[in-house]
Amino acid sequence: MNIENLFDDLEKVKKELWHLIKKVIPRLEELIGGSSSQEIENIKTQLAEQLEAIEAIESQLSSLNQTVSSHESSISSLSNSLSLVNSQVGQISSDLESLESDVQSNTSSISSINSSLSEIESLVEANANAISGANSTIGTLQTSLDQLTTIVNQHSSSILTMGVDIADAVTTANEAQNTANGLNGQITTLSNAVTSNTSKVNALETDVGSLESTTSTLQTSVSELSQSLTTLSQTVSSLEDQIANTSGETVEILYDMDSGDSSINHGWTSGMTGGNYLDADYSQYRKVRIYARLYNANCVQEVSVKNRKYADITLNAASPTPTVLSFLKLQMSLEPYLNRLQVMAYARYAFSTSSGTFTLDFGLTSETFYVYRIEGIK
Numbered sequence: 001m002n003i004e005n006l007f008d009d010l011e012k013v014k015k016e017l018w019h020l021i022k023k024v025i026p027r028l029e030e031l032i033g034g035s036s037s038q039e040i041e042n043i044k045t046q047l048a049e050q051l052e053a054i055e056a057i058e059s060q061l062s063s064l065n066q067t068v069s070s071h072e073s074s075i076s077s078l079s080n081s082l083s084l085v086n087s088q089v090g091q092i093s094s095d096l097e098s099l100e101s102d103v104q105s106n107t108s109s110i111s112s113i114n115s116s117l118s119e120i121e122s123l124v125e126a127n128a129n130a131i132s133g134a135n136s137t138i139g140t141l142q143t144s145l146d147q148l149t150t151i152v153n154q155h156s157s158s159i160l161t162m163g164v165d166i167a168d169a170v171t172t173a174n175e176a177q178n179t180a181n182g183l184n185g186q187i188t189t190l191s192n193a194v195t196s197n198t199s200k201v202n203a204l205e206t207d208v209g210s211l212e213s214t215t216s217t218l219q220t221s222v223s224e225l226s227q228s229l230t231t232l233s234q235t236v237s238s239l240e241d242q243i244a245n246t247s248g249e250t251v252e253i254l255y256d257m258d259s260g261d262s263s264i265n266h267g268w269t270s271g272m273t274g275g276n277y278l279d280a281d282y283s284q285y286r287k288v289r290i291y292a293r294l295y296n297a298n299c300v301q302e303v304s305v306k307n308r309k310y311a312d313i314t315l316n317a318a319s320p321t322p323t324v325l326s327f328l329k330l331q332m333s334l335e336p337y338l339n340r341l342q343v344m345a346y347a348r349y350a351f352s353t354s355s356g357t358f359t360l361d362f363g364l365t366s367e368t369f370y371v372y373r374i375e376g377i378k
Contacts, residue, residue: 271370277342294326
């Protein structure tokens with residue numbers, strides 16, 4: 001799972017969508033002569049929706065990336081805790097081994113003491129038998145009795161001393177047992193902590209599995225978006241082919257002041273100004289394209305020949321500043337005639353930045369307001 005690769009794929013898809021919206025679609029509109037095309041508009045809408053969907057997926061990916069980073073940090077912290085717990089368990093195990101060695105040593109000492117006690121008990125039993133025999137002959141064996149008494153006294157002292165040693169050994173054994181019980185409690189606590197951390201790790205593994213499933217779903221969505229983009233690209237290519245295969249528009253030059261042909265310049269080599277008109281059969285054209293100079297600005301405008309309500313045409317342009325607005329009026333005869341195009345009056349509105357007002361200059365003719373080319377488009 002690599003979220004960075006998903007971001008790269010989304011960026012590529014966005015760039016392709018941007019290219020389609022900014023480059024290909026405007027080119028298609030230019031090829032079809034600027035007329036409205038519902039299919040082109042639908043494609044634009046689809047591309048915009050796909051771009052919004054990609055941005056939404058990028059936002060979801062960013063959020064998932066932050067969540068994954070947070071879980072990875074939690075897992076790392078838990079791993080460190082588990083390492084510390086393992087280290088403590090190892091230390092406790094070492095302490096238990098040392099205690100077991102001490103217990104074994106004490107057990108050996110107790111075993112040795114028990115063996116001595118058995119020997120002493122045997123001696124006591126033998127002495128008791130001897131005393132019993134001596135009592136029958138006490139009158140004659142007083143000396144032997146004294147010796148036996150000395151021996152008994154000596155062994156009694158040894159028995160008392162051994163009893164003290166046994167008590168000390170028992171105390172040591174009890175202390176070792178208590179220490180072992182305390183260590184068992186610590187081991188139980190650590191075991192519970194390990195169990196709790198194991199549950200957390202399992203929960204985190206479940207969350208990671210869920211994140212992987214969500215990422216897989218997002219990858220599928222990106223693949224579907226890429227497929228949709230491919231389909232749209234094929235549709236656009238098909239439209240380009242259709243436009244390329246259709247016959248292009250036919251353009252005829254009706255007037256050009258720079259032409260050396262008198263049938264083209266019509267004698268107006270400095271441009272058509274107010275009052276000049278050009279008679280022709282305009283009914284054979286779908287529209288006319290008019291090129292004009294309006295003071296210090298250029299204007300190119302197309303006008304439909306048919307289905308117009310009024311004969312007048314208004315050309316307009318703004319100066320480079322733009323603080324000057326220029327207008328040039330023309331008239332084209334309406335149906336059913338469609339036989340004359342005439343240049344009319346001009347007007348120029350100059351804005352003063354100091355006073356905040358417009359100054360009007362208008363009239364019928366001016367050397368800075370004229371039409372310099374007219375084309376008929378079939």
